Amino acid sequence: MAVSEANNGRGELRILENLDELRTDLADYIAELSEAAVKERGAFAIALSGGSLIDLMGKLCEAPYNKTVDWAKWHIFWADERVVAKNHSDSNYKLAKDGLLSKVPIVPGHVHSINDSVSAEEAADDYMFVIRQLVKTRMVNVADISDCPKFDLILLGMGPDGHIASLFPNHSALDETDEWVTFIIDSPKPPPERITFTLLVINSASNVAMVVTGESKAEAVHLAVDNIGPDCPSLPARLVHPTEGKLVWFLDKQAASKLDGLQFSD
Numbered sequence: 001m002a003v004s005e006a007n008n009g010r011g012e013l014r015i016l017e018n019l020d021e022l023r024t025d026l027a028d029y030i031a032e033l034s035e036a037a038v039k040e041r042g043a044f045a046i047a048l049s050g051g052s053l054i055d056l057m058g059k060l061c062e063a064p065y066n067k068t069v070d071w072a073k074w075h076i077f078w079a080d081e082r083v084v085a086k087n088h089s090d091s092n093y094k095l096a097k098d099g100l101l102s103k104v105p106i107v108p109g110h111v112h113s114i115n116d117s118v119s120a121e122e123a124a125d126d127y128m129f130v131i132r133q134l135v136k137t138r139m140v141n142v143a144d145i146s147d148c149p150k151f152d153l154i155l156l157g158m159g160p161d162g163h164i165a166s167l168f169p170n171h172s173a174l175d176e177t178d179e180w181v182t183f184i185i186d187s188p189k190p191p192p193e194r195i196t197f198t199l200l201v202i203n204s205a206s207n208v209a210m211v212v213t214g215e216s217k218a219e220a221v222h223l224a225v226d227n228i229g230p231d232c233p234s235l236p237a238r239l240v241h242p243t244e245g246k247l248v249w250f251l252d253k254q255a256a257s258k259l260d261g262l263q264f265s266d
């Protein structure tokens, strides 16, 4: 693995030889953050996304993690969710349940999925209310300089267009600076209706991990991480910049292949 700090404050870059190494490194990283948060405040508030992420987290269901992680202290949220029924094949909740949550001893009451029986707008409001209650009890930590939730870890994938969660390039949801959760009804990636954490919440987290693999993402990784001059596009992934937290990129060689000045030692 090559680990380096992007020289422009764009976070730590962890570039893994292959998907197996990435899966192990990601599981170690999540397990370490979980242990630290449980030690410090008795709970671990983690937000998941959809896509390939859940499969890449798969090692957590295996030894030693399945036994060593303090699953009872985990509180699960979604950085974004598709507004479909929980048993629909498009549901990020279903993806996480089938691939992770059903395989480890998570407390069912700690799984904070969205209300799937209302409109996207109502689901976003409802989710914000749920998070607000958990911030009050400090199940979810609070930012030092605002009343914003400070998740212990937000895990994000990235599309080839540089979208993160359900924040897409040139979409007005990117400009939402008041609400913690917003909704969209015109997602370019199906299904169209989604709710998503805003940049406000993403950038208030203690830790944000961008988990990105495959050659189709290489250009977007370059645009999100490298110094690309004044024509810098407003790529959603480039706007991830935790103000009081730490950003780590988990990349395979393919996704990292267009980064400036990268040298792989074979």
Ligand SMILES: O=C(O)[C@H](O)[C@@H](O)[C@H](O)[C@H](O)COP(=O)(O)O
Pocket: 049, 050, 051, 052, 053, 080, 081, 082, 092, 156, 157, 158, 159, 163, 164, 165, 166, 189
């Ligand atoms: O629900 C979603 O669609 C996502 O949360 C989305 O932001 C996803 O993480 C990226 O599109 C990357 O997905 P892949 O890793 O599958 O390419």
